[in-house]
Amino acid sequence: MNTTAVDRVTLIGYRACGKTYLARHLSRRLRWAWCDIDAEVERRGGCTIAELFATQGEEAFREQESAALAEVLGRRESLVVATGGGCVLRDGNRDLLRRHGGLIVYLAADRALLRDRLGRDRGRRPALSGQDVVAEIDEHLDRREPLYQDLADLVVDAGQDLEAKVATIAQVVENRSKSS
Numbered sequence: 001m002n003t004t005a006v007d008r009v010t011l012i013g014y015r016a017c018g019k020t021y022l023a024r025h026l027s028r029r030l031r032w033a034w035c036d037i038d039a040e041v042e043r044r045g046g047c048t049i050a051e052l053f054a055t056q057g058e059e060a061f062r063e064q065e066s067a068a069l070a071e072v073l074g075r076r077e078s079l080v081v082a083t084g085g086g087c088v089l090r091d092g093n094r095d096l097l098r099r100h101g102g103l104i105v106y107l108a109a110d111r112a113l114l115r116d117r118l119g120r121d122r123g124r125r126p127a128l129s130g131q132d133v134v135a136e137i138d139e140h141l142d143r144r145e146p147l148y149q150d151l152a153d154l155v156v157d158a159g160q161d162l163e164a165k166v167a168t169i170a171q172v173v174e175n176r177s178k179s180s
Contacts, residue, residue, distance in 0.1 A: 006173045007032075007078045008102025012148050014141055015085035015133075016117040017109035017158040022165055023082035029170045032078040037087060040068035062086070066093055073100040086140075088147040097151055103176075105169055106148045109158035111137055 009026060011019040020036045027034035038049055041064045045052055052061050065084055072081055073096055081101070087093050097104055109117075118133045149155070154172055156165050 006103045006176045008073075008081065008100070009079075009169060009173060010073075010081040010083060010097060010101035010104050011107055012083050012088060012097070012104060012151060013085065013107035013158065014109060014114055014137070014144065014148075016114055017085075017107045018165075019082035019107055022107060022162065023080045025162060026166050026169055027080040029166050030078070030080065030173060032080055034080040034082070035072050035075075036082045037065060037068050037072060038082075038084045040072060041065055041084075044068060062090060066090055069093055069096055073097075086144070088144060088151060094147065094151060101151075103169070103173060104151050104153045106152035106155045107158045107165075108148070108155050111141065113159050114141075 009030070009032075011023055011026075013019055020038075023034045023036065041052070041061065042048055044067075045064055047055075049061060052064070065087060069083065069087060072079070079102075083097075088097070114137050115134050118137065154169065156168055158165075160168075
């Protein structure tokens with residue numbers, strides 16, 4: 001693990017693992033700004049991600065996601081960033097994350113937790129494969145999990161209590177700040 005001081009934390013992981021919720025709470029603890037890439041895509045596009053998928057398709061969404069990621073990671077402020085679950089699929093995004101993502105935290109969720117959360121959230125998140133959002137979990141995680149693992153400086157269990165997750169990540173950030 002890299003031990004240089006950190007002024008950015010980037011959260012990666014599958015959809016519904018809690019990246020946005022954690023980013024909001026972690027940013028309070030660190031007294032930093034926070035940003036959600038999916039929300040940036042919606043703001044920039046003037047429509048929801050589901051609408052973007054329905055009208056323009058996944059490739060258009062991925063283009064907008066990459067542009068939003070580049071803009072957000074280019075900011076010169078201490079920041080907690082919640083990425084979209086598929087952000088890691090593009091080589092260029094992974095390169096950006098390695099260069100400008102700061103401390104990259106993989107919020108790892110077991111499949112049962114994801115099935116439960118996505119099952120309760122049907123309709124809000126678009127299916128990516130034409131299947132139901134719950135049915136596609138295994139296929140997508142099989143492809144993405146190695147990418148998440150490869151990028152991660154720190155892996156945190158998404159099933160942990162919120163305060164435990166915040167404390168774990170904040171401690172790494174604070175320890176790096178003290179040692180530099």
